[in-house]
Amino acid sequence: MMRIAVPLRSFAQRFAFVLLLACAVAIMLVGKADPLTFERARTEVTDLVTPLLDAIAQPVATGARVIDEAEQLLALREENARLREENARLKQWQSAALNLQSENEQLRELLSYQPKDAVRYITARVVGDRGGAFVRSILINEGSDGGVKKGQAALVSDGLLGRVASVGENSARVLLITDLNSRIPVMVQETRIRAVLAGDNSQTPRLVFLSANATVKKGQRIVTSGHGDAFPPGLPVGEITEVGESGVRVRAFASEDRLRFIRLVDFGRDGILTPPSAGVSE
């Protein structure tokens, strides 16, 4: 009968096992105490892996697009009708927007208003988005080489998706607004009441730090407030979906399914997330 080698029998192996377990715990604690400690190591690794992910993500995206097209062909007539209706509505909005814009320009001239900072958009492909069950973040294929900076807002067509949490040379990680650690300064669009949108890994992040006498109603639109200089103000975030005992919950406009490309807003001002030393040159 052949002897079966069983690992972890010898004292040395057991010692190594316990030592490695202790290292893992130590790393967790250090990472919790100061999240910036391992950031450099993380971005180096994602910089290495992102080209590979990019190469894999493209054929997968192409395959998905083929399936999409097939589905759309089947629903062509309804889609057509829906688009016509949407077009008509959007034309009305367009003419309203043009009116507001010219009124805006006249008012600005009257008040000698200072022009807003220039906004630039960076488009990036999502190369990694299915990860831990308890982590809501995505990996994109643009980094500091492409102008990506920590703290920039990440948008999809419908609204705010998240914020850039760490940046490598050719990769970056975006923390979604639904993640446990996400905190975004926001406000209610109509009343300008300020709050913070706090994610809790669920589909509906909560509004916290609302002042005690503030009243919010279901259906109100939430936009970024721009406080802390982290984001441009006025970016659409979501709408209030529930006001109750578990707090005020917001349904985000941005969908986290089927992410392909996102846009990052390069606002031109450094936000509170940038470390003091890096802010000097810009």
Added chain:
Amino acid sequence: MQMTFLQRLDLYLRFSLPVALTILLAVLGVVPLHAPGFAPVAPMLVLASLYYWAIYRPQMMPLILVFLVGLFHDILIGGPLGVNALAYLAAYGLVAGQRRVFLGKSFGVVWWGFMLVAAAVEALRWILMSALGGTVLDPLPGFFTYVSSVAVYPLLSLLFSSVHKLIPMPEH
């Protein structure tokens, strides 16, 4: 027995297949699938791989590499560093130490073992993430991950067995 350089290189490459496969599965696990309604979490491909090799070829999967693969996976998914390192080390230690239980048994037994280990790992991850986050997280996404992992294990096992056949037994 004298081996030529090429023979030795071939041997080392084959011996490194389990670890290489595990790393590849970690990378593939985060690739976006664009499937609507699909759970936004990947099945535990890395754990399945570690589990299989811990039972059948633990010599090819040294502890330090399990630890490093765990850290690598933590970085890929963007979670707190150390969580998967700890979870995978614990799982590997548990399984490798008990491999006599699984060797030579039918696939059903091995699959059943995976169900237990995967449940323990997901529970541990939930506890660690909740503790690090300072709040009790909704365990539901963890549950979905668990179910999809158990369902996918038989397919993965086929893959692992095919790779297993490529690896010769070590001389000693």
